[in-house]
Amino acid sequence: MAERWTAAQVNSLAPDAPSQKAGAKLGIPGPWSGTGYQHSGRLLWGDCKGSGSKPYQVTVSVADSDTAYQCTCPSRKFPCKHALGLLLLWSAGTVAETETLPDRVEAWSADRRDRAEKSAARSAAKAEKVAADPEGAAKRAAQRAERIGNGLADLDRWLTDQIAAGISDSATLSLTAARSSSRDRWPDAVLAEFARLHLLCQAWSRLTDLPPAMQDTVRRRVGISVDTDAVRRDGERVSDRWHVLGTRDRAADKLTERRVWLRGAESGRIAMLLAFGAMQQAPALALPVGAVYRAEMAFHSEALPLRAQMESSEIDLDRDIAAPGGGTLHTAADEFAAALAVDPWQEGWPVVIAGAVPDRRGELADAEGGRVPLICEETALWRLLAVSGGHPVTVFGDYTDAGFEPLTVWSEDTVVAL
Known part of the structure; x- marks a missing residue:
């Protein structure tokens, strides 16, 4: 049976220190009305008094490995301070349980279910299309591989030209980024990055000579996405009690990339979960740091199997958050x-x-x-x-x-x- 989160685990979801502090101020009953929690659906809701005439309506899904938030406030932070405050109120046990959902919560939950079903249907339709026309799928894959090969060959020639001409006056974005992050050591950083890119170009040109797992690694490194259904079907599965070690969000173009790392208590395996959110939207994946999940992981096929997908899971929270074992x-x-x-x-x-x-x-x-x-x-x-x-x-x-x-x-x- 899933338990309520601790205050520390709620605070770990805060996007930054100011949000955590602001959320703590709202983690008391005073500003809240119309709160409720449905255990069967793991749904939490409430109205928070703000500066305007109407309270902010907050809804949170605390389902295992499927945390999501909605608030009518204009904040661009996810979760916002109101969602954090409601979660803190719930973690303290001051939100009453009920099986009756407000209309707005029911509509929000139904919309999320509908989107999940449509996503599953699209994946199924894609798989059926490939199964119905394997020759066509193979042809499209070959055409894409040829385009990637041509692009990488051009990149490799460009790298060779840069080294031959000298890199001190190069005005590429990659050099600018390397200079800003490595300060006086930017030439070393640039050469190291060039070497990795050259190695990747060479690996692609010899792809069929590599072991299958390394082939999958090279495909991912050049940007070929992995079919999640294939991972669920063919990936290595490891069942364990997974300790959430940490998370990191990084903005990339118009997306927010979220990485979550977990470690198995018995297997000692590290698993990295990856999720993306569109501009101004949080990735759907949100696991509290310090939480423990009884779950099965499906690992991607790679030379260094780290990325995984969390399958069936149940949160197994310990009120005394123990630090994980570490090394030197x-x-x-x-x-x-x-x-x-x-x-x-x-x-x-x-x-x-x-x-x-x-x-x-x-x-x-x-x-x-x-x-x-x-x-x-x-x-x-x-x-x-x-x-x-x-x-x-x-x-x-x-x-x-x-x-x-x-x-x-x-x-x-x-x-x-x-």
Whole structure:
């Protein structure tokens, strides 16, 4: 039976520190009216008094692995402070349960079900089309592969020309990005990126000579999407109790990319869930950091199987949020090196560091004396320092060749998303 979330797990969903603080102010009964919670549908709703004459109507789905929000406020943050406040009110046990849904909540839930059914129908129709005309599907796939091959060949020639002519005066966007992120080391960063691109071009030209799993990796790296139905049908399945380690949102073009990392309690496997949201919309995937799910993961076929899809799941929350077991920075470096040996385009590796102490210089030290630079915004660094208070903490993040990007920190019974 699914339980209510803890306040820490609700706070982990906040898009930033100001939203978390504003949500906490609304996590009391005062501004709320018409609240309710339907356990069978895992639906939560309420009206929050605002500055206008009409209250903001808030609706939240807290279904396992299917969290979603709706609020009539004009905020572009997801979840907004009103959704966070309602979730905090619910986590405190002050929202009464009922099986009767308001009309607006019923309409919202029905619309979400309808969209999910239409999406499933489109996937089924696509699969039927491929099954009905396998020769046509194979022909279209071959044509696409030829276009990709031609494009990569052009890219490889461009890379060769850049190296031959020298890269100091290049005005490409890739160089600009590398300069801004690597400061004085931008030539090294550019050459490393060029090398990875060249390797990818060469791998595509020799695709049929590679092992099947590496072929799938190369296809994904060049941008060929994976059929989710095929993953459900053919992917490796692992059932476990999955601990949500951390999440990260990044804006890409007109989309928001959300990555969620989990680790199996028994298998020790790391799973990375990926979701996208359109402009000004949150990705549908929202798992509270620190939560534990009894779930089955279907892993994508790759040389380094990390990406997965969460199938049947049931949240299994522990009121005492325990920090996950972690290793040292030396262990993290070894794990990242092993990952690169398998997938040379891997930009980082998710790791948990135990006994870590951050400092104001922007470095992270472990119990063995190892140190790495921290890659994060100043606000995230100060939050990490505040939680640590100079004492050892457990930190989850992405270990890269440039340093460590912290995403979550545990201290005693507190978990904070950075």
